[in-house]
Amino acid sequence: MPLAQTQTSVPVVVDDDLCIADKGCTVCVDVCPLDVLRIKDMAEGPKSKTAFMQYDECWYCMPCEADCPTGAVTVNIPYLLK
Amino acid sequence: MDEILDGISQIDCDVLVIGGGTAGPMAALKAKRKNPEANVVLLDKANVKRSGAIAMGMDGLNNTIIPGHATPEQYTKEITIANDGIVDQAPIYRYAQGCYEIIQELDSFGIRFQKDQNGEYDVKKVHHIGTYVLPMPNGDTVKKALYRQLRKARINISNRYMATRLLTGEGRIAGAICVNTRTAEFLVVRAKAVVMCLGAAGRLGLPTSGYMYGTYENPTNTGEGYSMAYHAGADLANLECYQINPLIKDYNGPACAYVAGPMGGYTANAEGERFIECDYWSGQMMQEFYDELQSGKGPVYLKLNHLAEETVAEIERVLHIVERPTRGHFHKNRGTDYRKQMIEMHISEIGFCSGHSASGVFVDENARTSVQGLYAAGDMANVPHNYMLGAFTNGAFAGLDAVDFIKDVDFAKFDHGDVEAERNRVLAPTKRDDGIPPNQIEFKTRRLVNDYLQPPKVTAKMETAQRRFAEVRDDMQNAMYVQNAHELMRSLEASTIMDCAEMAASASLYRTESRWGLYHNRVEYEKDDENWFCHTLLKKGENGLPESRKQDVKPYIVEIEDDEKDAYDKQRVQPTEAAE
Ligand SMILES: Cc1cc2nc3c(=O)[nH]c(=O)nc-3n(C[C@H](O)[C@H](O)[C@H](O)COP(=O)(O)OP(=O)(O)OC[C@H]3O[C@@H](n4cnc5c(N)ncnc54)[C@H](O)[C@@H]3O)c2cc1C
Ligand code: SF4
Ligand code: SF4
Numbered sequence: 193m194p195l196a197q198t199q200t201s202v203p204v205v206v207d208d209d210l211c212i213a214d215k216g217c218t219v220c221v222d223v224c225p226l227d228v229l230r231i232k233d234m235a236e237g238p239k240s241k242t243a244f245m246q247y248d249e250c251w252y253c254m255p256c257e258a259d260c261p262t263g264a265v266t267v268n269i270p271y272l273l274k
Numbered sequence: 275m276d277e278i279l280d281g282i283s284q285i286d287c288d289v290l291v292i293g294g295g296t297a298g299p300m301a302a303l304k305a306k307r308k309n310p311e312a313n314v315v316l317l318d319k320a321n322v323k324r325s326g327a328i329a330m331g332m333d334g335l336n337n338t339i340i341p342g343h344a345t346p347e348q349y350t351k352e353i354t355i356a357n358d359g360i361v362d363q364a365p366i367y368r369y370a371q372g373c374y375e376i377i378q379e380l381d382s383f384g385i386r387f388q389k390d391q392n393g394e395y396d397v398k399k400v401h402h403i404g405t406y407v408l409p410m411p412n413g414d415t416v417k418k419a420l421y422r423q424l425r426k427a428r429i430n431i432s433n434r435y436m437a438t439r440l441l442t443g444e445g446r447i448a449g450a451i452c453v454n455t456r457t458a459e460f461l462v463v464r465a466k467a468v469v470m471c472l473g474a475a476g477r478l479g480l481p482t483s484g485y486m487y488g489t490y491e492n493p494t495n496t497g498e499g500y501s502m503a504y505h506a507g508a509d510l511a512n513l514e515c516y517q518i519n520p521l522i523k524d525y526n527g528p529a530c531a532y533v534a535g536p537m538g539g540y541t542a543n544a545e546g547e548r549f550i551e552c553d554y555w556s557g558q559m560m561q562e563f564y565d566e567l568q569s570g571k572g573p574v575y576l577k578l579n580h581l582a583e584e585t586v587a588e589i590e591r592v593l594h595i596v597e598r599p600t601r602g603h604f605h606k607n608r609g610t611d612y613r614k615q616m617i618e619m620h621i622s623e624i625g626f627c628s629g630h631s632a633s634g635v636f637v638d639e640n641a642r643t644s645v646q647g648l649y650a651a652g653d654m655a656n657v658p659h660n661y662m663l664g665a666f667t668n669g670a671f672a673g674l675d676a677v678d679f680i681k682d683v684d685f686a687k688f689d690h691g692d693v694e695a696e697r698n699r700v701l702a703p704t705k706r707d708d709g710i711p712p713n714q715i716e717f718k719t720r721r722l723v724n725d726y727l728q729p730p731k732v733t734a735k736m737e738t739a740q741r742r743f744a745e746v747r748d749d750m751q752n753a754m755y756v757q758n759a760h761e762l763m764r765s766l767e768a769s770t771i772m773d774c775a776e777m778a779a780s781a782s783l784y785r786t787e788s789r790w791g792l793y794h795n796r797v798e799y800e801k802d803d804e805n806w807f808c809h810t811l812l813k814k815g816e817n818g819l820p821e822s823r824k825q826d827v828k829p830y831i832v833e834i835e836d837d838e839k840d841a842y843d844k845q846r847v848q849p850t851e852a853a854e
């Protein structure tokens with residue numbers, strides 16, 4: 193069976209200006225129990241890298257936000273249950 | 275990251291602890307401290323720093339037995355009655371005797387518990403009979419404190435490895451097969467003893483919001499503990515006694531009776547009236563909750579709007595900071611305020627979890643399963659109403675016994691064909707060019723769980739579930755398709771969820787009576803003490819399908835008087851009281 197791409201809005205937002213993934217930080221990726229955050233390369237802007245939510249599989253539990261050293265992460269309630 | 279790599283390595287250890295949430299760290303610590311020479315490995319699917327039910331911390335210990343407040347006899351009696359009598363008391367009694375020492379140990383780790391002006395533990399009454407709930411003012415530090423102890427004791431920690439199958443040989447445990455969740459590389463761990471602390475089966479039912487990860491339990495816990503024990507030939511007890519909890523609607527977190535109750539909050543119907551005597555979570559209480567939802571007096575609410583401002587502020591401080599800290603965001607989005615209105619509640623999806631009910635891998639008072647050298651503790655073992663302190667204490671018992679067990683044994687020989695077979699099973703979805711992604715297999719399984727297994731339980735519906743599960747299993751085994759290592763983890767979870775769903779159906783069909791209130795409400799059958807005052811044990815049969823049998827409840831250590839037996843049956847507030 194062929195696959196389709198279905199869009200979904202993700203609950204966790206990273207402020208690229210605050211994120212220091214380009215300095216080697218991976219804290220939020222390391223602590224997430226569901227392992228849904230990743231670091232990506234940035235095509236433009238002053239930063240080469242930033243963290244982002246790759247998979248919409250979130251328990252809205254908050255370790256990513258609580259442990260981020262720069263306060264770059266915001267956990268929102270997933271849209272389906274908001 | 276997430277690229278599928280082809281690799282397999284092997285390590286050896288004395289004691290392998292699988293799951294580093296709550297019970298696991300304590301098992302590892304106790305084993306290592308008792309025998310510092312022992313090589314103890316703690317392995318987790320997530321990161322031990324922030325994993326499991328207590329990833330962000332906890333509001334309090336729900337079940338302490340502290341001298342001066344409660345006795346082991348009283349607690350054992352209460353838990354026996356709350357579980358309709360179907361318990362072996364030995365593990366409960368041993369827990370009740372041992373947990374005070376664990377509280378003191380946690381205290382020494384820097385985890386503080388609430389004390390009154392006289393410096394005594396400030397224990398609250400929530401249960402029907404006794405007083406056991408102890409608040410934790412700095413409950414957000416639990417994980418950090420545990421992690422410090424693990425580092426200090428030099429426990430070897432392996433994060434992001436998901437255990438998928440146990441290895442057995444010579445009639446006992448031989449180790450476990452694990453898969454890296456980010457590379458799909460295999461790790462075979464040979465171990466003389468294995469302690470399983472993999473938590474609940476939290477992704478069994480589908481939350482009513484439809485969001486697959488919006489579960490009551492930490493959704494990392496998909497039930498591999500149950501599934502691995504099953505495939506290794508261990509006994510699982512009373513799986514028909516589901517976990518179903520009263521929660522904040524949609525948010526799906528605890529309401530929470532144990533925090534708000536002692537401060538004057540309660541569960542009310544749409545008319546603002548109290549309808550249950552005791553907000554402590556039990557099957558009988560859930561039945562009353564369900565009945566109220568179905569009646570013209572639903573929905574059901576958490577009522578705090580009659581309380582003083584300082585009290586509400588204090589409840590908010592606890593509920594919105596520690597256990598599920600996004601709860602404050604949720605209420606803000608909805609514009610709901612405890613001061614102004616009652617908060618709508620609902621019942622959770624079904625799951626397996628002894629933390630709040632009674633089902634799980636069968637263990638004795640040393641946390642030993644029916645497979646030699648294999649232990650289980652916490653939410654996945656069948657010690658009823660375990661909660662967090664039960665996970666810590668029984669984890670400790672498991673670690674202490676396991677480290678004695680390894681003294682006299684060497685590694686058990688296992689069949690290397692088992693490793694090869696598991697590799698083929700795991701990697702099958704990576705070998706196809708297209709097919710059905712794991713999220714659709716999982717969604718369909720869980721949707722069927724809701725449609726056909728959720729109580730009230732009906733025979734024809736459960737049989738339909740079994741037929742439909744077989745179809746989905748066929749798709750899963752022959753057409754599931756994954757593109758990277760992360761999806762591969764989800765595909766393995768889909769298979770665990772299917773195993774648990776099939777066990778839930780099979781166990782529920784076997785017990786032809788109703789018991790534990792809503793948890794096993796089989797509408798066609800009444801409660802039947804004559805034929806069913808017993809455990810049901812499920813294991814993998816010769817034909818590869820679940821097989822159940824009865825097992826006697828062991829003679830009680832603490833006798834229950836006839837007039838005490840139904841204390842938990844009388845949950846509905848009588849009309850005269852309700853009118854007050
Ligand atoms: C929202 C919520 C609120 C609660 N509130 C309270 C409370 O206030 N007071 C109280 O006493 N109790 C409370 N409980 C219950 C208590 O937290 C649990 O009973 C207890 O923490 C369970 O411990 P555990 O070790 O069995 O599981 P967990 O702590 O969940 O640990 C399971 C571990 O296994 C790992 N794992 C899972 N699958 C695999 C695999 N295949 N391979 C490797 N590792 C794996 C997970 O990553 C996790 O680290 C609450 C539970 C929840 C969910
Ligand atoms: S923890 Fe914060 S700073 Fe570090 S990578 Fe994540 S978002 Fe960026
Ligand atoms: S809220 Fe929890 S599950 Fe969601 S991204 Fe953050 S750590 Fe992961």
